[in-house]
Structures are given as C-alpha cells and as structure tokens.
Amino acid sequence: MRDGKAGDGRNRLQGRRIALVEDETLVALLLQDVLEDQGCTVLGPATSLRQALDLASIEPPPDAAVMDLNLNGELSWPAVERLSSRGVPVVIVSGYSGLDRERERMAAVVLTKPVLPERLVEALARFFPDVATTASAP
Numbered sequence: 001m002r003d004g005k006a007g008d009g010r011n012r013l014q015g016r017r018i019a020l021v022e023d024e025t026l027v028a029l030l031l032q033d034v035l036e037d038q039g040c041t042v043l044g045p046a047t048s049l050r051q052a053l054d055l056a057s058i059e060p061p062p063d064a065a066v067m068d069l070n071l072n073g074e075l076s077w078p079a080v081e082r083l084s085s086r087g088v089p090v091v092i093v094s095g096y097s098g099l100d101r102e103r104e105r106m107a108a109v110v111l112t113k114p115v116l117p118e119r120l121v122e123a124l125a126r127f128f129p130d131v132a133t134t135a136s137a138p
Helices: 025-037 049-056 077-085 117-125 131-136
Strands: 017-021 041-046 064-067 090-094 109-112
Touching: 017 025, 017 049, 025 041, 025 117, 041 049, 049 064, 049 077, 064 077, 064 117, 077 090, 090 117, 109 117
Parallel strands: 017 041, 017 064, 064 090, 090 109
Antiparallel strands: none
C-alpha cells in the first residue's frame, strides 16, 4: 500500500496522530501501512485492553482512533468510552455484526472487517475538515 492511493484523505490526514488498537498482527500491519501512507503518525498498535486503555489516556490525546472490539477475548469498550469522553473520534473496525447500539453511538464510524483501505481513509478524513475548503469558504 505504499503508493498512497488509498482514498483522497491525504491532505486531511497528513500529520494526524492516530491511535491503533488491533490484536491481529497482520491486520495491524496493514492498517498501520495504510495510515502511514496517508501521512499519519501511528500510535500503537495496542494489542490488549490494558494497552488500549493506556493509549486512550496519553497526553495530548490522539486526533482519532482506529479500534478492533475483540482484543484476545476482551472487549475494548472501556477504551472506546475513555477516548469518546476525551473528544477523540473513533472508527471501530470489527468482524462483529449487530453491535450494541448504545455503545455503537460512542464510535463515529463502524466498519466491518475486512475493511478496504479506501473506506478507512474516507472514514477518518471525515473527522478533519479540508483546510483548502475551509479557508475558501465565505
């Protein structure tokens, strides 16, 4: 994925600090590669709930987070809650279907695995207004 063609979010994602929470090594490497191709600084990956909670507590907080829900049998909702309470937008990338609607509302976006790189980039880019568009608005 080093060609930088995963969506059109590059300008909006450049320099953003993105927390990555994923316990599957190959998936984590793919997601990290996609994010780095967009100019993001990847924080993590956290592979356990304890690591996810630590990552959710860092200062300054990340600009956004990409999180799996099932971390070696533990659900990552406490880390999602902590990030959400700090105003950090969360993209959940999960193989689960039919998530708890109350908890799903804490995430700005829910993507189902396997996720296309373009979908991840588009989901994250929505969190950050396009600088050129904002500057030219009346």
